[in-house]
Amino acid sequence: ILLRRVICPDCFKPAKNKQSVFTRMAVMKALNKIKEEDFHKQFPCPPNSPKAVCTVLEIECAHGAVFVAGRYNKYSRNLPQTPWIIDGERKLESSVEELISDHLLAVFKAESFNFSSSGREDVDVRTLGNGRPFAIELVNPHRVHFTSQEIKELQQKINNSSNKIQVRDLQLVTREAIGHMKEGEEEKTKSYSALIWTNNTIQKKDIEFLNDIKDLKIDQKTPLRVLHRRPLAVRTRIIHSMESHYVDDHHFRLYLKTQAGTYIKEFVHGDFGRTKPNIGSLMNVTADILELDVESVDVDWPPALDD
Amino acid sequence: MATEPAAAEATVPSLVDRYFTRWYKADVKGKPCEDHCILQHSNRICVITLAESHPVLQSGKTIKSISYQISTNCSRLHNKVSGKFKRGAQFLTELAPLCKIYCSDGEEYTVSSCVRGRLMEVNENILHKPSILQEKPSTEGYIAVVLPKFEESKSITEGLLTQKQYEEVLVKRTNAPTATS
Numbered sequence: 001i002l003l004r005r006v007i008c009p010d011c012f013k014p015a016k017n018k019q020s021v022f023t024r025m026a027v028m029k030a031l032n033k034i035k036e037e038d039f040h041k042q043f044p045c046p047p048n049s050p051k052a053v054c055t056v057l058e059i060e061c062a063h064g065a066v067f068v069a070g071r072y073n074k075y076s077r078n079l080p081q082t083p084w085i086i087d088g089e090r091k092l093e094s095s096v097e098e099l100i101s102d103h104l105l106a107v108f109k110a111e112s113f114n115f116s117s118s119g120r121e122d123v124d125v126r127t128l129g130n131g132r133p134f135a136i137e138l139v140n141p142h143r144v145h146f147t148s149q150e151i152k153e154l155q156q157k158i159n160n161s162s163n164k165i166q167v168r169d170l171q172l173v174t175r176e177a178i179g180h181m182k183e184g185e186e187e188k189t190k191s192y193s194a195l196i197w198t199n200n201t202i203q204k205k206d207i208e209f210l211n212d213i214k215d216l217k218i219d220q221k222t223p224l225r226v227l228h229r230r231p232l233a234v235r236t237r238i239i240h241s242m243e244s245h246y247v248d249d250h251h252f253r254l255y256l257k258t259q260a261g262t263y264i265k266e267f268v269h270g271d272f273g274r275t276k277p278n279i280g281s282l283m284n285v286t287a288d289i290l291e292l293d294v295e296s297v298d299v300d301w302p303p304a305l306d307d
Numbered sequence: 308m309a310t311e312p313a314a315a316e317a318t319v320p321s322l323v324d325r326y327f328t329r330w331y332k333a334d335v336k337g338k339p340c341e342d343h344c345i346l347q348h349s350n351r352i353c354v355i356t357l358a359e360s361h362p363v364l365q366s367g368k369t370i371k372s373i374s375y376q377i378s379t380n381c382s383r384l385h386n387k388v389s390g391k392f393k394r395g396a397q398f399l400t401e402l403a404p405l406c407k408i409y410c411s412d413g414e415e416y417t418v419s420s421c422v423r424g425r426l427m428e429v430n431e432n433i434l435h436k437p438s439i440l441q442e443k444p445s446t447e448g449y450i451a452v453v454l455p456k457f458e459e460s461k462s463i464t465e466g467l468l469t470q471k472q473y474e475e476v477l478v479k480r481t482n483a484p485t486a487t488s
Contacts, residue, residue, distance in 0.1 A: 228350040232388045273447035
């Protein structure tokens, strides 16, 4: 409280979502900001003798949070990553985070959880390959000691309970390790496969040129489908490489390797011409995306575990 | 007048069909046949476009130029929007002009917003290549993007026609060509 009032009031701004103004982040920020001499002045070591007796108002005990990380695969095209609830009404059953976290909550006897991942995918997109890294913070867990065998069994339990998702490399990690995951979100590449429809008929030779395009720069205005909750901006992204596979005279599959943060659906249909260039403009057709899969998330964290 | 390919691929819903609901306003500002089509996304964002029946989209019309300078002090191109809450956007009422279209036959058409809300952007692609407006009026040839207030997202469609109601208006027109002056 002294830190807040005297030293750094603007580090401790009350916010709607926070239970208390004194969050770990806020305290760390204030401690980083304060000059060493000021700190010594306010908090001498050894401290001054107290002038009054301290009376206890209330004692509350809580366990420090523990972190569980892993990678998840998503096999459903009807599953949101987080619960989809509008006006108190759930729009789609379950979610990736609940399917994984509910089991952890029970076993760790935790109060609540915070789920985060290295990027995310839409409801109708599958996550294949070796999956997407995630980390779950278990708040106030009453059980924190587990052998690696017990964690393996927990992973098996999650995998047996649902065919919509599967997890791998489930392990306990430190809070610091989470940084690796978020690093991946912005910096690493991702690979996708898309099933594309074209209005005009196409032949095999019409899609061959896509294989030769390397490091294509595209400009994406904030897609209309997220513009209600994101700032309007233009983002330049790179499509590193593509590989096309002919299906029939109105369909082909496209494998792409792109920079993190690329909106694939918009690169295919062009989003009213607001993503340029796009598959439609490159091929001079009207193109649309029927299916999208994440083939790989190129982040090498958490460490892979042998099964 | 149909811009969609033959019925063979009618089973594939287009991008507009998948994400948007079409709403219409006929004879905007009392001008006969100057119909607008508002594409309302499920996230409440509205894309303002010209309806197929609009004079500019009829065969034989050539667009000379398009201007977003709607008055001496106001250009829709100067619209600047910042942050998640889109601060600084020009606020539009239903009758607010978005742009002026000048045709080679001397005719001039004003496109209006038709919905209340914040102007997100106007389509600069049609400035450089006006023919896109005629070739793809429902997608690349859009006029503007408007974000209605959250509280008004349902009510903005109250003054607009559904696809079915619009089609009825068109039928009435062909049956009574002298009805509108």
